[in-house]
Amino acid sequence: MDTERWRPPASPEFATVALRFAAMLRAQGANDALVAAAWLAADAEQRGDIGIDLxxxxxxxxxxxxxxxxxxxxxxxxxxxxxxxxxARDLSTRLYLRRQWAQEIRVATALDARLQAPPRFVSGSAAQTVADASTQVQERAAADALRASLFVLGGGPGTGKTRSIALIRDGFLKLAPNRPVLLAAPTGKAAQRLRESLEAHHVAMGSVTEAPRTGTVHRLLKDRDVLTDAAAVIIDEASMLDLGLLDRLLAALTPETALVLVGDPAQLASVEAGRVLGDLFEALSLRDPDSRNHCLLRHNFRADRALFPLAEAARAGDHDAFAAALDEAPDHVAFYPCHNPAELHDHLSRQVDAARADGKTLNAGVAFLCAHRAGSFGVTGVNAFLEAYWPHGAGPNRPVPILLEASVPELDLWNGDLGELIVQDGIRGFRRGTLFVPEALLPRFAPGYALTVHRAQGSEFASIVLVLPDRASAVLSRELLYTAITRARQRVVILGAPASLETALARPLARSSGLGQRLGSSGPSW
Known part of the structure; x- marks a missing residue:
C-alpha cells in the first residue's frame, strides 16, 4: 500500500483526532483490523472526505x-x-464514520426524490418573466428551475449567475405570489455579497422595487415556519455548502418548496467535509446529460476578459496555457518568483506602492491573499509586514483594516467581513461601506491586511496579490489557485516559489464521497 498516501495528515491536531478515535476503540477491546478501520474512517474525515474508497x-x-x-x-x-x-461499510468497498454515512444516505435519498418529482406547471406570466434573460441558455436554465423540485446552476465569475438568480426569484414570485422566495448563502459574507450584487442588478435594471433580503443558511434553519411556507429556497455560493448543512436544509424543506443551488463547482469546497456541488454536477451529468435539473453557464459577460484565460488554465491545470496567459496580458496578470522572506517583502512593497499610485485602497481596491495561515508566506507574516509598511497615518486615530472572526446578525456583522477600525465623530468603531458599529459592540476580530483564499470566497476585489508558499505544500491545488484568481476583476499578481505554482497547477483537489455514485445509480430525472 502507498504509505505516502495513507500517512496521517501533516496537521498534528488532525492526526491526533484519528489516532485518539482508533485508540478509543482499541481500549474497548476492538481487534487490530477494526482499530485500523476506525483510523482510516476518521483520517478520511479530517482530510475533508465523506468516507474512503478502498x-x-x-x-x-x-x-x-x-x-x-x-x-x-x-x-x-x-x-x-x-x-x-x-x-459503516457500504457500496462494497467504502468505509465511513457512521454519522457521515447516515448523512450521505439521507441527502442522496432526499435529492433523488426531488430529481424524480414531476415537473411543475409554469404559467405564462412566470414564463414571460424569465424570457428577459441575456442568452437562450440562461433563459432555459431559469425556466427549468421554475419547473424543477431541485435545480443546480453553475458558472464562473461573470457568467450571469446573479442575473439568473434574480430571474428565477421573480419567476417563482409570479408562480406563487403569496409565498416567499428565500435567498441565502452558507456564510454571512457570501450572503452580504449576494445582497449587494442583487441591489446593483436592481439599479442596473431600473427596478423600483426593493432588492430582496438575504441571510445565511444557518439563520434560515432557525425559522422553520418561513421555510415551510416558502415557494423556493435559492442558495448562492453552494460550493461552500457542506454535507451536514445540506442534510439539515433538506430535512427542513417540504416537497412543495423548490430548492435551487447556485455556485461555481470549480471553486474550493467547504472547509468542512465533502464537495456537494461538485458531486452533484458530476452525478447529474452522468445520470442524464440533457437533464433539466442542472445547467452550467459558460458565456462570460464581462467587458474586460483579460483574466479569463488565466482562470481557465488554472481550472484545467494546463501549465502551457497558464504560462501563455501570463505572457499575453502583462498589464493584468504577473508572476514573480519569491524564494525567501526578503524577496517576498521586496515584491510586497512594490505591490503596495503600485496600488497606492493607482489610488487603490486596501481590500476594496487590492486584496492580499495567502494559501497558508502561518509563517512568513502566510497570513501571519504578510499581515505583520503590511501593517508595518502600508502608509495609513500614525497615532491612535489611524484607520486599521480588520477581519471579523464571528457574526452578530442583529448588527449586520458577519464572520469574514473586512472593514476598518476608524474614529468617527469621536467614536472608534468598525466601518464597512456605509455601516458603522462602535468597537465595544464588535465580535472577535483580527488584523485584516491579508486573508486566506478560503476566507476570500464569496468576495470580489479589483485586484488581488496571491502569496503562495516558498516551497510545495499540501494545501496547494488547482481549486485554490482558481478560487484566488476569480476573486479579482482587473488584475492578478502571484508571488511565491515556482515549485508552489507548479504544484498547484498539477494537483486537483480530490475529495472522496459516495454521493455521486448513489445519485448516478438512480433512474433518469424528468
Whole structure:
C-alpha cells in the first residue's frame, strides 16, 4: 500500500483526532483490523472526505505508525459489522464514520426524490418573466428551475449567475405570489455579497422595487415556519455548502418548496467535509446529460476578459496555457518568483506602492491573499509586514483594516467581513461601506491586511496579490489557485516559489464521497 498516501495528515491536531478515535476503540477491546478501520474512517474525515474508497488498494496493507499497526486493507473492511455504532461499510468497498454515512444516505435519498418529482406547471406570466434573460441558455436554465423540485446552476465569475438568480426569484414570485422566495448563502459574507450584487442588478435594471433580503443558511434553519411556507429556497455560493448543512436544509424543506443551488463547482469546497456541488454536477451529468435539473453557464459577460484565460488554465491545470496567459496580458496578470522572506517583502512593497499610485485602497481596491495561515508566506507574516509598511497615518486615530472572526446578525456583522477600525465623530468603531458599529459592540476580530483564499470566497476585489508558499505544500491545488484568481476583476499578481505554482497547477483537489455514485445509480430525472 502507498504509505505516502495513507500517512496521517501533516496537521498534528488532525492526526491526533484519528489516532485518539482508533485508540478509543482499541481500549474497548476492538481487534487490530477494526482499530485500523476506525483510523482510516476518521483520517478520511479530517482530510475533508465523506468516507474512503478502498477499491484501488484492496490488496495492500495499511500501516499506522502511531498505533504500531500493519493490517491488510481487506481485513479492515471485513472487520466492520453491519450494526457497528460508529463505523459503516457500504457500496462494497467504502468505509465511513457512521454519522457521515447516515448523512450521505439521507441527502442522496432526499435529492433523488426531488430529481424524480414531476415537473411543475409554469404559467405564462412566470414564463414571460424569465424570457428577459441575456442568452437562450440562461433563459432555459431559469425556466427549468421554475419547473424543477431541485435545480443546480453553475458558472464562473461573470457568467450571469446573479442575473439568473434574480430571474428565477421573480419567476417563482409570479408562480406563487403569496409565498416567499428565500435567498441565502452558507456564510454571512457570501450572503452580504449576494445582497449587494442583487441591489446593483436592481439599479442596473431600473427596478423600483426593493432588492430582496438575504441571510445565511444557518439563520434560515432557525425559522422553520418561513421555510415551510416558502415557494423556493435559492442558495448562492453552494460550493461552500457542506454535507451536514445540506442534510439539515433538506430535512427542513417540504416537497412543495423548490430548492435551487447556485455556485461555481470549480471553486474550493467547504472547509468542512465533502464537495456537494461538485458531486452533484458530476452525478447529474452522468445520470442524464440533457437533464433539466442542472445547467452550467459558460458565456462570460464581462467587458474586460483579460483574466479569463488565466482562470481557465488554472481550472484545467494546463501549465502551457497558464504560462501563455501570463505572457499575453502583462498589464493584468504577473508572476514573480519569491524564494525567501526578503524577496517576498521586496515584491510586497512594490505591490503596495503600485496600488497606492493607482489610488487603490486596501481590500476594496487590492486584496492580499495567502494559501497558508502561518509563517512568513502566510497570513501571519504578510499581515505583520503590511501593517508595518502600508502608509495609513500614525497615532491612535489611524484607520486599521480588520477581519471579523464571528457574526452578530442583529448588527449586520458577519464572520469574514473586512472593514476598518476608524474614529468617527469621536467614536472608534468598525466601518464597512456605509455601516458603522462602535468597537465595544464588535465580535472577535483580527488584523485584516491579508486573508486566506478560503476566507476570500464569496468576495470580489479589483485586484488581488496571491502569496503562495516558498516551497510545495499540501494545501496547494488547482481549486485554490482558481478560487484566488476569480476573486479579482482587473488584475492578478502571484508571488511565491515556482515549485508552489507548479504544484498547484498539477494537483486537483480530490475529495472522496459516495454521493455521486448513489445519485448516478438512480433512474433518469424528468
Amino acid at each position: 477499491s484501488d488498494v484492496i490488496e495492500d496493507d495499511v500501516r499506522i505508525d502511531g498505533l504500531a499497526l500493519l493490517v491488510p486493507v481487506a481485513a479492515c473492511l471485513d472487520a466492520v459489522p453491519p450494526d457497528h455504532p460508529l463505523l
